Amino acid sequence: MQRAALLAIVESVVDELNELKSEQEKIQFSEDTSLYGQSSPLDSVDLVNLLLAVEEQLEDEHDISFTIANEKAMSMRNSPFKTVSTLIDYLMSELN
Amino acid sequence: MSGSISESIVLITGTSRGIGEYLATRYLEAGCRVIGCSRSKVSLDSKNYTHFCLDITDEAAVKTLFTSIRKQYKHIDILVNNAGIASLNHSLLTPMDTVSKVFSTNVFASFLFCREAAKLMRKNKFGRIVNFTTVAVPFNLEGEAIYAASKSAVESLTKVLAREFADFGITVNAVGPTPIDTNLIKNVPSEKISELVSRQAIKRKGTAADVKNVVDFFINDTSDFITGQVVYLGGV
Numbered sequence: 001m002q003r004a005a006l007l008a009i010v011e012s013v014v015d016e017l018n019e020l021k022s023e024q025e026k027i028q029f030s031e032d033t034s035l036y037g038q039s040s041p042l043d044s045v046d047l048v049n050l051l052l053a054v055e056e057q058l059e060d061e062h063d064i065s066f067t068i069a070n071e072k073a074m075s076m077r078n079s080p081f082k083t084v085s086t087l088i089d090y091l092m093s094e095l096n
Numbered sequence: 097m098s099g100s101i102s103e104s105i106v107l108i109t110g111t112s113r114g115i116g117e118y119l120a121t122r123y124l125e126a127g128c129r130v131i132g133c134s135r136s137k138v139s140l141d142s143k144n145y146t147h148f149c150l151d152i153t154d155e156a157a158v159k160t161l162f163t164s165i166r167k168q169y170k171h172i173d174i175l176v177n178n179a180g181i182a183s184l185n186h187s188l189l190t191p192m193d194t195v196s197k198v199f200s201t202n203v204f205a206s207f208l209f210c211r212e213a214a215k216l217m218r219k220n221k222f223g224r225i226v227n228f229t230t231v232a233v234p235f236n237l238e239g240e241a242i243y244a245a246s247k248s249a250v251e252s253l254t255k256v257l258a259r260e261f262a263d264f265g266i267t268v269n270a271v272g273p274t275p276i277d278t279n280l281i282k283n284v285p286s287e288k289i290s291e292l293v294s295r296q297a298i299k300r301k302g303t304a305a306d307v308k309n310v311v312d313f314f315i316n317d318t319s320d321f322i323t324g325q326v327v328y329l330g331g332v
């Protein structure tokens with residue numbers, strides 16, 4: 001899958017998450033948006049919901065059966081879910 | 097789940113016989129939509145019952161089951177992680193292959209079903225998961241090292257997942273039956289069963305109805321403050 005297509009999926013999922021948030025809580029989307037760790041606007045439930053929504057979109061819209069689960073998910077140093085950009089890199093390497 | 101149990105979508109593993117078949121039959125009678133699975137075919141026959149012939153240790157097959165549930169029903173309300181196997185043997189005579197089978201079926205598959213079910217339950221911010229342990233855990237029964245160790249792992253999973261899933265409105269509890277006459281224990285010598293039963297406060301074998309009574313309590317709408325608990329039958 002192309003980087004741009006994956007980015008679009010993640011952006012649409014963030015939009016969905018934002019629908020449930022107040023103005024101050026809304027997540028600003030960019031490749032640098034931090035998804036995990038102290039600097040992230042997401043709490044752990046948001047992160048899980050975001051990743052699972054990506055998993056579902058891959059399956060529903062692209063017919064790709066994929067389980068987002070990773071040994072290093074909660075690693076402060078090298079979690080693939082640290083930022084939008086590392087998440088996309090991770091998806092690219094797993095899916096392609 | 098909205099109001100009564102009768103509108104619930106219930107997934108039960110191991111519905112081809114024993115306790116799983118009993119629970120599926122009763123929940124169908126109560127008007128639930130029941131989805132079941134096992135490697136062999138089932139005799140359950142109801143328009144509200146859907147069966148998946150699969151091995152619960154096969155991640156790809158399990159994933160397909162959850163995809164079809166999601167496509168058809170969007171969510172599930174209740175998971176009864178009933179399927180399990182036992183092994184009675186002296187540890188010094190137990191092949192590693194048995195260890196691996198028991199853990200794959202009782203622990204890994206229970207985890208896999210919890211993980212995938214919670215993904216669907218989180219959407220409604222409602223879910224009830226019931227896992228299966230056994231009195232062999234608190235009794236530390238000789239001859240059941242691997243079976244008891246696997247069910248101890250199920251108890252730990254139950255308690256930790258209860259915390260992790262609480263944010264999603266999902267409760268996770270476990271029921272621990274005493275011996276119940278099913279295929280599972282048909283090869284256990286009767287003296288061994290009597291000895292076990294004599295250690296219970298109430299000295300009789302259990303029934304599938306006794307198990308259902310505990311499951312009913314856990315899955316009740318009003319049990320939303322009950323999670324991470326293990327309830328043994330018979331007074332242990």
Ligand SMILES: NC(=O)c1ccc[n+]([C@@H]2O[C@H](COP(=O)([O-])OP(=O)(O)OC[C@H]3O[C@@H](n4cnc5c(N)ncnc54)[C@H](OP(=O)(O)O)[C@@H]3O)[C@@H](O)[C@H]2O)c1
Nearest residue numbers: 110112113114115134135136151152179180275276278280
């Ligand atoms: N009966 C007892 O005395 C007792 C006591 C304490 C706890 N328990 C627990 O209660 C639960 C139910 O036991 P039971 O007595 O009803 O046992 P059972 O009569 O042997 O039935 C076990 C069920 O699990 C299914 N199963 C086993 N391995 C499977 C696999 N790899 N893939 C798919 N399905 C599988 C079997 O279906 P297939 O073989 O068709 O696949 C069957 O439907 C178990 O977790 C057991 O540990 C039972």
